[in-house]
Amino acid sequence: MMPSEAEIRDFTACITELVQLWSCISIQALDTVPLLRILPNPSLQRLLQVVEKRDAFVRAQIQRHQESLEPERPRDVVDHLLLAMGDLGPKRLHMALVDLFIGGTETTAALLAWACAFLVRHPEVQDRIHAELQDVLGPTAPLRPRDRDRLPLLSATLNETLRLRPPVPLALPHRTTRPTSVAGMSIPQDTIVIPNLFAAHHDETKWLEPEEFRPERFLAPGALRDLLPFSCGARACPGEALARAEALVTLGRLLREFRLEPAVLGTLPALNVVSFGIVLRCPSLCLRLVPRPRAPPPARGHTLVTPLPGVMTPLPGELP
């Protein structure tokens, strides 16, 4: 049920432009001062055109799936959502897919790009993650999301990247529906609240040397308490588990097979924050992927781990 390659390319360009437009100051200002909508705004005009293009793509996907749906054999997430549509309704189905396409693509891509940029600057961390992957998975076992707890340094590296460069640095704007307070500060009803996750992650009262890339800080118990890249509360990101799973498997597979080096030796990727749009994108990154030598597979009939020094243990059911 995949769209054609041309459609995917077109849609990717559409999403990229949409996220760029959302980042424009003239669009962001509308979140805080909605009245500005009455003024002429070319970026807003363009945004509405791109949103129409996005919606046409989503409508086409839904129609194509509806026409060939076999209820006993759902093929993908669109089929599953169509089957659940009784509860959802067509408008919600449409927007659920929009959320999936937009919330779930640029954000995770930004996380992975930033992680690569930091790791190129820290080859020693790459080597340690590679060693961790070898120790835990050996040369051939697949890397799965459920391996996360067995790969503490890889997980810590993703957390440290999420801390230093949260892909959605200002979360999403919220409006208070009644008077409330945060940390003792009163907030009247109908106030637009924009949580600054980036600032929270760089707060010197919470983080030791917050500008430094130090994955080890997340190896300590309780270190996750102040990390909020997916925000918190009732409207926190619903895609956290998916994003974490995708990032762990993609980065882990990359580091298992390759060493990441700058495309031009001696130059290092930029880590500066270029714009503070809806998604905090990494400046363009050009890398060399240098294949790591493959460790020889274990001799048949023997494990790699020896219970006593020098003693090789046969695998169950195999001859020594």
Ligand code: HEM
């Ligand atoms: C590294 C990846 C991601 C990060 C850092 C991230 C972060 C965030 C943040 C900070 C918010 C705003 C929460 C708030 O305003 O309180 C959010 C909202 C949201 N995210 Fe994510 N996200 C990521 C990936 C995903 C994925 C993979 C999906 C879906 C498949 C997704 C779907 C959504 C949706 C639908 C919302 C709006 C929720 C609402 O308004 O109630 N996100 N995300």
